[in-house]
Amino acid sequence: MFLAAVAAASTSAPEHAGGLPMAAPILFHLGPLVITNSMLVAWIVAALLIIGAQLATRKIKAVPSGAQNLAEWVVESLLSFLTDILGAALAKRTFWFLATLFVFILGLNWFGLLPGVGTIGYGEGEHWYHLEMVRPFLRGANADLNLPLAMSLVFFVLWTYWAFATNGPAGVAKHIFGSKGDFAGIVGLLMALVFLAVGVLEVISILIRPIALTFRLYGNVYGGEVMIDAMMSVVPWLSWLIPLPFYFYELLVGAVQALVFCLLCAVFIAMMCRHDDEHATEEGGHH
Numbered sequence: 033m034f035l036a037a038v039a040a041a042s043t044s045a046p047e048h049a050g051g052l053p054m055a056a057p058i059l060f061h062l063g064p065l066v067i068t069n070s071m072l073v074a075w076i077v078a079a080l081l082i083i084g085a086q087l088a089t090r091k092i093k094a095v096p097s098g099a100q101n102l103a104e105w106v107v108e109s110l111l112s113f114l115t116d117i118l119g120a121a122l123a124k125r126t127f128w129f130l131a132t133l134f135v136f137i138l139g140l141n142w143f144g145l146l147p148g149v150g151t152i153g154y155g156e157g158e159h160w161y162h163l164e165m166v167r168p169f170l171r172g173a174n175a176d177l178n179l180p181l182a183m184s185l186v187f188f189v190l191w192t193y194w195a196f197a198t199n200g201p202a203g204v205a206k207h208i209f210g211s212k213g214d215f216a217g218i219v220g221l222l223m224a225l226v227f228l229a230v231g232v233l234e235v236i237s238i239l240i241r242p243i244a245l246t247f248r249l250y251g252n253v254y255g256g257e258v259m260i261d262a263m264m265s266v267v268p269w270l271s272w273l274i275p276l277p278f279y280f281y282e283l284l285v286g287a288v289q290a291l292v293f294c295l296l297c298a299v300f301i302a303m304m305c306r307h308d309d310e311h312a313t314e315e316g317g318h319h
Contacts, residue, residue, distance in 0.1 A: 052150070052258050056176040057167040069168055070176035073149070077139045077173070110134060110294075117298045119306050122198075126301060129190060133183065134294040137174065141253060141286025144172025145279055150257065174253040174289075177246065184242040187297050191304070198305040207304060208234050241300060245293060252289050256282045 056068035088099035096104050110131045115123040143149065153168035173179045195204050209231030260278050264271040 069171040070173045073170050074173040077143050118302050134290050138290035140173045175257045177250050180246045180249040184245040188242045195304045
């Protein structure tokens with residue numbers, strides 16, 4: 033039974049009683065391509081951000097106002113934030129990706145809180161006023177593991193490129209396995225073995241980073257949606273009122289998670305690509 037309606041909590045369908053499913057429901061197929069409701073949200077948010085950027089920069093003014101003023105404030109704030117972590121040269125080199133990550137994740141997180149996302153779609157039930165949501169048209173994109181994983185893997189590929197482009201193969205190996213001090217004799221040999229072991233742990237840490245980024249973002253967003261879904265089920269006829277405080281909380285969480293994802297990516301880049309001599313040069317320039 034097709035119905036575009038707000039889904040009320042129901043215990044008549046045990047397979048859906050657990051709340052938000054972990055797997056995003058499939059809406060339709062485009063040939064071999066499977067389109068899920070979370071993919072649709074990602075496309076909508078991307079389109080809205082592109083259109084918004086075009087409108088904000090369509091008529092550039094020397095004294096910005098309105099959308100241009102907001103766009104410039106976001107860009108300048110993010111660039112200043114990333115420059116403090118990466119340094120001016122590295123921040124400009126990576127800004128296009130890190131800023132896009134932040135704005136895209138923020139847009140996805142906040143879009144997922146709009147009324148109707150996750151609550152309008154295909155419903156099943158004996159009565160029109162008491163339905164169980166089977167397949168919502170829209171779902172928070174970061175509440176689907178696939179998108180956070182995709183963004184994390186793209187970052188890992190770019191991080192690898194930036195690491196080798198900045199340091200070269202020998203520099204990357206020295207950074208990971210090289211001794212961090214000048215030691216001679218037997219002490220130098222022992223320290224070389226120690227730093228070799230530390231390098232192995234560092235390689236494991238590098239390989240785990242995409243997984244950590246993925247589950248940090250996915251877990252927080254998915255957990256927030258499950259919490260709101262549970263609050264809507266406490267008293268069905270007050271499902272519009274009880275979750276309101278949690279919506280405001282999730283607005284904050286959505287912004288924090290976007291910032292944390294961007295921040296961690298910047299820190300990982302700085303750990304490999306920003307060197308002490310660059311720090312000293314920049315500090316000397318400021319003085």
